[in-house]
Amino acid sequence: MRCVVGDVHGDLSKARWALNLAGVLSSDGRDLWTGGETVLVQLGDILDRGEDEIAILSLLRSLDMQARLQGGAVFQVNGNHETMNVEGDYRYVDSGAFDECTDFLEYLNERNHNWEEAFIDWIAVSERYKENRGKSRNYWGPLNLVKRQRGVIARSVLLQPGGRLARELARHPIVLKVNDWVFCHGGLLPHHVGYGIERMNTDVSHWMKGEHEDDTAPFLPFIGTRGYDSVVWNRLYSKDTSDMADNQIDQIQGVLEETLQAIGAKAMVVGHTPQITGVNCEYNCSIWRIDVGMSSGVLDSRPEVLEIKGNKARAIRSHGEASSESQVLDYI
Structure with a gap:
């Protein structure tokens, strides 16, 4: 079984709610994997608009380690907000997220710069750092500009x-x-497949690692990360079809079918564009749109997840205020 979670944008409580809804996270606050052999996919945009970005990344890595011991796995794909931040574009960074970067660097130093231990353990200690940050708010009051500069430097x-x-x-x-x-x-297009999926993934990975040949600057992988038709920015498949003419719908469906055929897939799942109506599918359910804007920094909506069993998929929706109550739509 596969479960897919969309954009969480720095909202740790909503991320936990979604993971609990997917049946992969314990509800006792211990952050234990309960998904057995489930494969969980998170579709990016963990960064920006919320203050617990590193904590969410830490949680997902911890869950992946636990899942693999049980035959499951946690996969993440990078979204446009991940690539924006690596580019140094901090327009959508929450002030608390700058503080989290400062706190995390302090914790990393306390752990003698052991990245693996510090990163995996951050989910367990981040709340304490946040509480301490709140206690020192009066101290920083007159020095907010200095505090902000520290956060920007830490993030960089x-x-x-x-x-x-x-x-x-x-x-x-x-x-x-x-x-x-x-x-x-965002969405895969025929020219992305023509360029090569592994090639794109490798390009982006090398760029993020700062790897380059000779003394040249790291290559910025435009086809994957820049432009309205790049993989992380494309919104073609997320448009509301109720406002489209029939010929436009047919054109988009043709592009989607060509892409899926080229990559040997039956369906695509995307995030990126908040869906006011919740998780939904279009074009004979060959595309699923699962960004519901759950973060308090976006729409503050109730979490929803996509569950895939075999060749069928269904949305699992929160009902009421508790993640223990859910509405499961019929498989399509």
Whole structure:
């Protein structure tokens, strides 16, 4: 079984809610994997608009380690907000996220710069750092500009190409294929497949790692990360078809079918564009759109996840305020 979670944008409580809804996270606060052999896919945009970005990344890595001991796995794909931050574009960074970067670097130093231990353990200690941050708010009051500068520097150290957090993100592809389903943040197009999926993933990974030949600057992989038709920015398949003419719908469906045929997949799952109506499918359910804007920094909506069993998929939706109550739609 596969479960897919969309954009969480730095909202740790909503991320936990979604993972619990997917049946892969314990509800006792211990952050234990309960998914057995389930394969979980998260579609990117963990960064920006919320203050617990590194904590969510830490949680997912911890869950992946636990899952693999049980025959499961956790996969992530990078979204446009991951690539923006590696580029140094901090327009959508929450002030608390700058603080988290400062705190995490302090914790990394306390752990003698043992990245693996510090990163995996961060989910267990981040709340304490946040509480301490709140207690020191009066101290920083007159010095907020200095505090902000510290946060920007810390973020740059972590996320510039070659930074430790950028190298962590480089572990994840921008396109993932599991059996005959393909997962990406924005949307895959025929010319992406023509360029080569592995080639794109490798380009982005090398760029994030800061790897380059000779003395040249790291190559920026435009086809994957830049432009309205790049993999992480494309919104073609997420448009509301109710506002389209029939010929436009037919054209988009043709592009989608060509892409899926070229990559040998039956369906694609994307995030990136919040769906007001919740998780849904279009074009004979060959595309699933699962970004529901759950983060408090976006729409603050109730989490929803996509569950895939065999050749069928269904949305699992939160009902009420508790993740223990859910509505499961029929398989399609």
